[in-house]
Structures are given as C-alpha cells and as structure tokens.
Amino acid sequence: MPVDKTSLSEQDICTQFITPAIQQAGWDFTTQVRQEFSFTAGQIIVKGKTVRRGKPKRADYLLYYRPNLPIAVVEAKDNSHSVGAGMQQALGYAAEDALALPFVFSSNGNAFLFHDKTASGGPQETELPLGQFPSPEELWDRYCQWKGLKTGSREVVTHEFYSDGSSKSPRYYQLNAINRTVEAIARGQDRVLLVMATGTGKTYTAFQIIWRLWKSGVKKRILFLADRNILVDQTRVNDFKPFGNAMTKITNRKADKSYEIYLALYQAITGNEDDKKVFREFSPDFFDLIVIDECHRGSASEDSQWREILEYFGGAAQIGMTATPKETEYVSNINYFGEPIYTYSLKQGIQDGFLAPYRVVRIDFDKDLVGWRPEEGKTDRYGHVIEDRVYNQKDFDRTLVLDQRTIAVARKVTEFLKGTDRYDKTIVFCEDIDHAERMRQALVNENADLVDENRKYIMRITGDNAEGKAELDNFIDPENRYPVIVTTSKLLTTGVDAQTCKLVVLDRRIKSMTEFKQIIGRGTRIKEDYGKYYFTIMDFKKATELFADPDFDGPPICVYQPKPEEPPVPPEDEMDNAPEGETESGEMDEEGEILVGDPEPPGIGLPGGGGDGKPKKYYVGDVQVSVAAERVQYFDPTSGKLITESLKDYTRTRVSQEFASLDEFTQRWTSAAKKLTIIEELEEQGVLFEALAEEVGKDLDPFDLICHVAFDQPPLTRRERADNVRKQNYFTQYGEQARAVLDALLDKYADEGVENLEDITVLKVDPFSQVGTPLEIIQTFGGKDKYLEAVRYLQSRLYDAAG
Incomplete structure (x- = not known):
C-alpha cells in the first residue's frame, strides 16, 4: 500500500523521501552533506545578570561539492505543506548576508522546488521530481560557469582548508571570505579587500587563504605585513603556527631568502634612508602574494612609506584586511584595493551570536554641557595665567585639565565595577599619554584597597612606557588576573585581542569613524568559559553619538579624490585621531610605536608651548565638577543600532x-x-x-x-496577582502538602516571576526541598501529569485574576 505522507512528521519525510533522493543523485552523506546544520551560534540575549542564546539558524541539509565549498541548501517541510513552503526560509539562509549559496531547494516529500541563482534568461524556479535531484557535478559545473572559473583555476578553488583533526573549522562567514578571495586570485585578480568586524577572526581567515593558495602551488612566496609588533608575534605563534619551518619573521634588518612564508613589521623593513629599506634586498618579483593586516592604517595613504613597499612588490597579488576601511577625501583603501570582495559587519556578528552585544552608560558632567570660564587673572597650579575664554568639552584634557573632572570619571568607573565585578578587565581610553597617566593616578586613589593587594591592578599602557607595555600580554591573557584596569590613549585601539574585556571607558573625543569602530571592537569578543558574553561602554565625551551615524555599520563608500599638487590639510579630527604610533610623517620605531609627537609631561611651560608663551595645557585643581545626566542605552538586536x-x-x-x-x-x-x-x-x-x-x-x-x-x-504587580489567587480559595481541592507546595509556588512567582512555575526543577530548592524530594512532591498530586495540570490551572487563575 502507498504510504500516507500526510500522516508523517517532517523527520519521517526527510528519512523516507528527501534523503534517498539526494543520495540517489550521487551525493555522499559522509563528506558532502550536513543535516540539521546550525551555521550561526544564536544571538546572545542579556536578561539582567543572566544570558541565554536565541535560536541559531539551522539548515535541514547543506550540500558541499568539497568540504570547503558549500554549494546548496535544502529546506524540508512535512507533507501538510506545499512543495515550495520552505523556499523563502531557504532563500534567507542562502542570501548574500548569510551562506551566500547559488542553489536553493524546498521539498515536502512529493518533489523539489529548485531555485537557481545562476540561471540567466530562463526561469529561476522549477519543480523537479524526486528522482531528478541534480548531481554534485551538475551543480558544480553551473557554479563554475557562474563564477567564471576556468579548468585550471578550478583545482585551486577546490583545494581544502587546513585542518589538524580538531573540531575547529572556518565559520560560514570565514568560509565565504576565504572562498571569494581564493576564487578572485584564481581568476587573476591582483587586488582584494576583505572587511570583517573586529573579533571575527581576520587572521585565521588570512591563514586559511594563504594555506590554500600556497598548498595548491599558485603562490609560492608570501609576505604578511602588519604595523604592530604584537600583531606579528600573535599571528606567528597562534594562527600561522602550522606553517612551521617554512615561516620566518623579518628581524634585525636582515633579508633571509630561504623561506616561503614571511611575516614582517612595516617599520622593520623600511626607513627614511635607502640603506635601511630592507624590503629592497628582495627583488620586486620575489613575493607573489602579500597580505596586509589592518590595511586601514598607513598603507591607505598613497604617499606613505608603507605604500612604497606595496608598490615595490606591485606584481604580487595583494589582499588588504580590515574591520574599518579608511575612506576620506585624502586616504582610500577602496581606491587602491577596489570594492570589498566580502563584508561581515558588527551587526551581523552580534545577530549571529559570534560577537558580544553591548550596552552604553552615558554620563555627562555639568562643565562638559555648559563649559567653564576662568575669572580674570586666574592662574593654574603651575602659575600660568589662564587665557580668558569659555572652555568646553573639546578643550578638556587637551588644552585645559580640570583635576576634579578626572577624579569624577575615576569615581564613576569604580562605582560601576563595584556594582558588577571589580576584576572585570577594563580599558580606559584617554585623550593623550598625559591624560592616561593622570587617570591612572585617580583610579589608584579610588581603588587603593585592591592596589595594595597588587600594584598591577591598574596600569598605564602607552607607547612611551616600557613597564606598561610589558604588561600588555598579561592584560589580554584571560588566565592572568592582573592588570585589571588599564589606561591608554591610542596604543590599544587596534589589533589587541582582549578577549575578556567587559568594560570600555571612553573619556576621549572621537570623531573618526575608523577609530571608533576599532575601539568598540576591543569589547566584542566572546569568551564563554570566562563568563564574557556582553560588554559595557561607559561614555563621558559623547563619543557614542557615532552609533547614530549611518556609516557606523554601513558599507564603505569611496569618497577619495586624486591628490592636487598642494594637498589640503586634513580636518583637525582626522589628525587628532591618528593611531598612536602614527604621526603626520608616519615615523615609528621597530615596535610600531611613536618616535615623535607624543604629548609632553605636565608642568611644561614655554619649552612645551607653541612659541607664543602659552603652555600646552592649563592644570586647574579647584573647580568642582558634578554629574548632570546619566542614562543607559541598549543594543537593538533587530536593527543593529543603539536604542536612543x-x-x-x-x-x-x-x-x-x-x-x-x-x-x-x-x-x-x-x-x-x-x-x-x-x-x-x-x-x-x-x-x-x-x-x-x-x-x-x-x-x-x-x-x-x-x-x-x-x-x-x-x-498588577506579581504580588497583587498572587494575592488575588489566594482570595479565591481554590487550593481547598488539594491535600495539605499539595496546598503548601502551591502556596510556595505563588510566593516564588511573586518574588521572581512566571519562569519558576514552568520549571519543574524549582522543586529542588527551598522551600520545596523542606517538603520532600521532587518525586515525593509530585506524588502528592497523584503523579507528574496531575502536578503539571495543577500548575497550568494555577497559571490560568493568575491571569484570569487580572481584574
């Protein structure tokens, strides 16, 4: 007798009809098919001090031509639905901002509805009998024609990614970035730009791209460029470790040409004088692939020394990677690399559950809102007469220091940590090194008890301080408790993998969207085994207003204009927000730290001034500062914006x-x-x-x-609802012990909420544990079904009693 499909579950439809049809088409379920595959982690939802994950996106079937090449998705429904009932859901999974797949199928066990994005001129959707599901080779041939992959390049594209046998493999968006880049290089494209939010694994993605191109023999000598020593060292010992003895780091200004994978700091291979430009010891055609990490920095400018390296090796394929492409009238990543070949944004990362959501605590001081004007003849603590004008937020900590304001910031940060966890890793971003040192002092005074326990509880980590920089690895290492709080100006804005940072404090005016994104990225990593699921941004200088800017999580747009003979000076905010270690001339030392241009120590008068007799800063200690406004703002998980x-x-x-x-x-x-x-x-x-x-x-x-x-x-409050139920005396139908349990459940509801009524494990805690074991309690109702029935009735009375 024929099977009555309408009586079967979705799982039965899959087992009896869809799976056999796919197998008969030649798909290997061991290597080419994943069933019930969750490709996102499920967005993190914060409930007070507890968190849970939302539902991950889960494909019924994900089909791979090779383990590194997902090619199609199949969505199944039971037979009470039409054959195309799952198509819209499947198209969502296959969309460009998700799996980015060209072939989409829906089935109810009767047939397949096939959506073919590669179809040109013909119908995109056709219905196929169960016995006509396309074979792997058929879909692969369509895919290659669609992508413009010729026979020779197909071998490169199908080369597998690196695997050490562990469970770690590229996430779906990393695989998208890897595959698109490898395909572009295989087609002969020589400039590629990848945009991936901080914390999404750019370096791991770069490693997999290099691995596949290297192992397939397409690229034989590869250079990985970064502009911070810590970025190079982290890369070498972590993600790039599988390259082993084929890899070296260019150091001591020596060019050893016997390796295949080279890692280098920009500053280590270039300089102002030709004899210091180590990169010229390599022939221009030595490297055939260059990967530029954090390419929004020096290499974005066409007249930088760093760009000189890229142009010298101009015949090599070059891949720029960044979370924040730099696009101004004067500097452009897109003008050099082209439009991004793939973008994975902060919003996507949070919605997928791979990045941590955030909340914002916005605090405004009275002097920031209304300004401050000195009385006539007022001097600062070093005897300098303060220029008579109104000083506002733009001046504070740049040209005028109000000591009481610094103390107020330190006090609010400390209050917050005392209300959460005083050992939560915290970064305080300040205007400059002088400000970072004063903030360190203020925080030490507010946290004297913990500083007494360990002097490294609070540290300043800036480019000028060797002791502070030596603690950077300890700060970012989750297993090291100290330092807990660090103050900085720009050293930690980019490339520092602070996985357990739970509080980012902004006491710095930020007008550069690039820098703002980089700073926010310090908190976006998730570290579940250390309880890091979300983070807080504490904003004292209105920096988080940039969340409302359309550019915050939007696509990069090229606004670059070719440089005139006499280029205009970039806007003040662009210069003010240059990363620490990067001056107007781009001069740095070999560690990626600044050589010139750091702010001078406090108390400097004429020698530190601008030549007009004025000090760089005025320092005022007797002006009171108070909090004028404070509010909490939250991340909207649907729009990806801050709720204002x-x-x-x-x-x-x-x-x-x-x-x-x-x-x-x-x-x-x-x-x-x-x-x-x-x-x-x-x-x-x-x-x-x-x-x-x-x-x-x-x-x-x-x-x-x-x-x-x-x-x-x-x-009605929960207590009022509980009292209304008690007034109805419906408990009388139960025995004494059961009545005591229901009464305790009402108290639990009144104190903590409806979740306790629906969770049977509540019977394990007081006061229920004093009545008996969960099994004994359930038996007083006549069994589990009777207990659950009593709880459901209790709930119905709670909400019927609304009045």
Whole structure:
C-alpha cells in the first residue's frame, strides 16, 4: 500500500523521501552533506545578570561539492505543506548576508522546488521530481560557469582548508571570505579587500587563504605585513603556527631568502634612508602574494612609506584586511584595493551570536554641557595665567585639565565595577599619554584597597612606557588576573585581542569613524568559559553619538579624490585621531610605536608651548565638577543600532510588530502552554524585559509589562496577582502538602516571576526541598501529569485574576 505522507512528521519525510533522493543523485552523506546544520551560534540575549542564546539558524541539509565549498541548501517541510513552503526560509539562509549559496531547494516529500541563482534568461524556479535531484557535478559545473572559473583555476578553488583533526573549522562567514578571495586570485585578480568586524577572526581567515593558495602551488612566496609588533608575534605563534619551518619573521634588518612564508613589521623593513629599506634586498618579483593586516592604517595613504613597499612588490597579488576601511577625501583603501570582495559587519556578528552585544552608560558632567570660564587673572597650579575664554568639552584634557573632572570619571568607573565585578578587565581610553597617566593616578586613589593587594591592578599602557607595555600580554591573557584596569590613549585601539574585556571607558573625543569602530571592537569578543558574553561602554565625551551615524555599520563608500599638487590639510579630527604610533610623517620605531609627537609631561611651560608663551595645557585643581545626566542605552538586536528612544516607546513599537491588538496578545498568552516561549520570542525581537521593569519601577511580570507599556492597561504587580489567587480559595481541592507546595509556588512567582512555575526543577530548592524530594512532591498530586495540570490551572487563575 502507498504510504500516507500526510500522516508523517517532517523527520519521517526527510528519512523516507528527501534523503534517498539526494543520495540517489550521487551525493555522499559522509563528506558532502550536513543535516540539521546550525551555521550561526544564536544571538546572545542579556536578561539582567543572566544570558541565554536565541535560536541559531539551522539548515535541514547543506550540500558541499568539497568540504570547503558549500554549494546548496535544502529546506524540508512535512507533507501538510506545499512543495515550495520552505523556499523563502531557504532563500534567507542562502542570501548574500548569510551562506551566500547559488542553489536553493524546498521539498515536502512529493518533489523539489529548485531555485537557481545562476540561471540567466530562463526561469529561476522549477519543480523537479524526486528522482531528478541534480548531481554534485551538475551543480558544480553551473557554479563554475557562474563564477567564471576556468579548468585550471578550478583545482585551486577546490583545494581544502587546513585542518589538524580538531573540531575547529572556518565559520560560514570565514568560509565565504576565504572562498571569494581564493576564487578572485584564481581568476587573476591582483587586488582584494576583505572587511570583517573586529573579533571575527581576520587572521585565521588570512591563514586559511594563504594555506590554500600556497598548498595548491599558485603562490609560492608570501609576505604578511602588519604595523604592530604584537600583531606579528600573535599571528606567528597562534594562527600561522602550522606553517612551521617554512615561516620566518623579518628581524634585525636582515633579508633571509630561504623561506616561503614571511611575516614582517612595516617599520622593520623600511626607513627614511635607502640603506635601511630592507624590503629592497628582495627583488620586486620575489613575493607573489602579500597580505596586509589592518590595511586601514598607513598603507591607505598613497604617499606613505608603507605604500612604497606595496608598490615595490606591485606584481604580487595583494589582499588588504580590515574591520574599518579608511575612506576620506585624502586616504582610500577602496581606491587602491577596489570594492570589498566580502563584508561581515558588527551587526551581523552580534545577530549571529559570534560577537558580544553591548550596552552604553552615558554620563555627562555639568562643565562638559555648559563649559567653564576662568575669572580674570586666574592662574593654574603651575602659575600660568589662564587665557580668558569659555572652555568646553573639546578643550578638556587637551588644552585645559580640570583635576576634579578626572577624579569624577575615576569615581564613576569604580562605582560601576563595584556594582558588577571589580576584576572585570577594563580599558580606559584617554585623550593623550598625559591624560592616561593622570587617570591612572585617580583610579589608584579610588581603588587603593585592591592596589595594595597588587600594584598591577591598574596600569598605564602607552607607547612611551616600557613597564606598561610589558604588561600588555598579561592584560589580554584571560588566565592572568592582573592588570585589571588599564589606561591608554591610542596604543590599544587596534589589533589587541582582549578577549575578556567587559568594560570600555571612553573619556576621549572621537570623531573618526575608523577609530571608533576599532575601539568598540576591543569589547566584542566572546569568551564563554570566562563568563564574557556582553560588554559595557561607559561614555563621558559623547563619543557614542557615532552609533547614530549611518556609516557606523554601513558599507564603505569611496569618497577619495586624486591628490592636487598642494594637498589640503586634513580636518583637525582626522589628525587628532591618528593611531598612536602614527604621526603626520608616519615615523615609528621597530615596535610600531611613536618616535615623535607624543604629548609632553605636565608642568611644561614655554619649552612645551607653541612659541607664543602659552603652555600646552592649563592644570586647574579647584573647580568642582558634578554629574548632570546619566542614562543607559541598549543594543537593538533587530536593527543593529543603539536604542536612543525611551524603552517604553521602543517596546511599544516592537510589540505592535508582533501583536496587532491587546486581545491578540492576551489570547496568545493565555493559550500558550508555556509563557516562557512568548517571552523568549519577544526577547529575540528586542524587548528588554529587565531594563523595562527597572524603568517602570514596579515588580511586574512580562505579561503586565506588555499590557501596561504597549497597550496602556493598568498593571498588577506579581504580588497583587498572587494575592488575588489566594482570595479565591481554590487550593481547598488539594491535600495539605499539595496546598503548601502551591502556596510556595505563588510566593516564588511573586518574588521572581512566571519562569519558576514552568520549571519543574524549582522543586529542588527551598522551600520545596523542606517538603520532600521532587518525586515525593509530585506524588502528592497523584503523579507528574496531575502536578503539571495543577500548575497550568494555577497559571490560568493568575491571569484570569487580572481584574
């Protein structure tokens, strides 16, 4: 008898019809097919001090031509759905901002609906009988024609990535970046730009690209360039370690030409004089591939010494990698490398669950908002007469120092850490080295108890201080407790892998979007085994207003203009925000640190001035500073932007997208077997229940929060709902022990919320553990089903008692 497909589950449809059809087409389920494959991690959702992950994106079938080449996705539905019911879901998985696959299938066990993005001129969607599913070779041939891959280049593209047999393999977006780059190089493209958010594994991606091109024999001698010594050293001992003896680092200004993989610091192979330009000891055609890390820095400028290296090896394929391509009228990555071949943004990383979400604590001081003007003849603590004008936020810590403001920042940072964890790794970004030192002193005074325990609890890590720089590895190493708090100006803005940093403090005016993205990137890494799931940005100088800029998470746009004979001076903010270790002339030492141009120590008068008799800075200690405003802002998981409106307005908008009316919401709530399911769905849509409850200021459960905030209903507190149920005396139908359990459940609800009613493990804790074991308690109700029935009825009475 024929099988009644309508009675089968989706899993049965897969097992009996879809899987056999794919196998019969020649697909090897050992190496070419992954089933129930989650390609994202699930967005991190923060609930007060607890976190959970949202649902990951999961493909029913992901088909690979080779282990490194995903090529098609298949979405299955049970037979009560149409053959194309899963197509829109599958197209979402195959979209350019996801798996980026050309071939998409949907099936209900009767046939396949086939969507072919490579089709030109013909229909994109056709229905195929089960027995006509395309073979691997058929799809691969279509893929190669679509990508313009000729016979010779196909061998390069199919070469596998490196694997040491462990579970680590490229994430889907890394594989997209690797494959697109390898395909571009195989087609003969000689300039490639990859844009990947900080914390998404750019160096690991670079390693896999180099590995495949090197192992396939297409590129034989490769140069990896960086502009910080720590970046080169981290790369050599971590991601690039498999290159082994084929790899060397160019040091001591010597060119050993017996290796195949070279790592180099820009500054180690160039200089102002020709005899110091070590790169010229290699012939121009020595390298056939160059990978430029953090290419938004020096190599973006066409007249830099670093660009000279790239132009000298101009015949080599060159790959630029950055989280923040630099695009101004004067400097352009796109003008040199071309449009990005692949982009993976901060927003995508957070939504996929690979990067940490953030919240912003914005603090404004009175003097920052209204300014400060000295009385006539007022002198600073070094006896300098302070110029008579209004000083505002742009001046503070640059031309005028208010000691009380520095102390106020240190106090607010310390208060925050005392309310969370005083051993949370923290970076405080300051205006310059002088400011970083004064901030260190202020933080030491506010945290004297922990500094007494270990003097390295707080350290200044800046380019001029050898002792501080020596602690950088300890700060970024999760296993080292100290230092905990570091103050810096620009040294930590880029390339520092601070995996456990939970607090980023901005006491620095930032107008460069490039620098802002780099600084935010210090906190975006997730380190689950150390409890790092999200981070906080504490902003004292309105820097986080840049979150509202369309360029914050948008695609890079080239605005470069060819340089005139006398180039204009870049805007002040571009110069002010040059990375530490990079001056207007680009002079650096071999460690990637600054040679000239650092701010001078405090107290310098005429020698440190500008030649007009004025000091570089005035230092004032007797002007009081107070907090004028403080507010918390949250990351919107749906838009990827900072929530700037009130949480009430934001929640009303989010809820209205899910529920058209109060009736629709209450009906869904009361009919749901588990209220937690609705709560989690709304959290994934961006509703912040914990923060909303704090703003409303009452102990309301999610039901009342939504009814009150989104639909303007008068709320009941959890305690009021519990008391209303008790007044109904419905407990009398149960025995004494069962009544005691239900009464305790009501107290749990009143104190902590509805989640406790739906979690049977609550019976393991007090006061239930005093009644008996979970099994004994359940038996007092007549078994598990009777217990769950009693809990469901209790819930229904809670919400029927709304009044």
